[in-house]
Amino acid sequence: MTRSEFVDLGLTSAQAEKPKDMVEIRSAAAEMAEDAVSGLSVPYETVGLVGDPADEVTEYADEQDASYIVVSPRRRSRTGKMLFGSVAQSILLNASCPVVSTLVAQE
Template sequence: MYRLLIPIDDDEDRALRQARFVTDQPYDLSEAEAVLTHVMHGREKDAPKSMQHPGRVASVKRAREYLEDHGVEVTTVEASAPPEDGIIELVDEVDADHVVMGGRKRSPAGKAVFGSVTQTVILKSDVPVTVTG
């Protein structure tokens, strides 16, 4: 089983790009497992405990539906805050083979530098990290 950790923020289009990256790879999708994660913040953190699950976030739902429609096994877990530390912890916890981060649009000069969460995950991860566009 090839396990991909996919940290998803609130942007549905970015989440869909991350999911498409997974399904566009040359491996057998029935042998892939996507572990979706999301760090609860803001209003999400203020919701009743029973509603604080990453699977309830619209962007996570969209990625999950897309992946399942393409035959990928999907699980959802919550990452702890701060996001970069929570993601790095999950790499080991879920025994991830690959991390698929969602990149944000940046100015031409800003493209030389990743966002702080993405940059930290790239630098600290022991597994390959892909940043989708």
């Protein structure tokens, strides 16, 4: 969950009768992750992590003794496709396991 998504969720939560606790926020993040990968035809698990995305992903991979991490940089211009975003780049540089990068084809 990005910082802006977290803030938006917090504002929505603050306007509700009962504000969301961290468990509910992590659950909302897991649902967002599930929506993002629901079309995959391979086994996967989604989790809700809150914090710096690169740090959270690499720490979670370490905790789970992950074999590898798969990242998919955001769609960018032709020139931008040659460069990774800061989150993907940070994961590539800081992960203790191999990192696979994929580019999702536009339909």
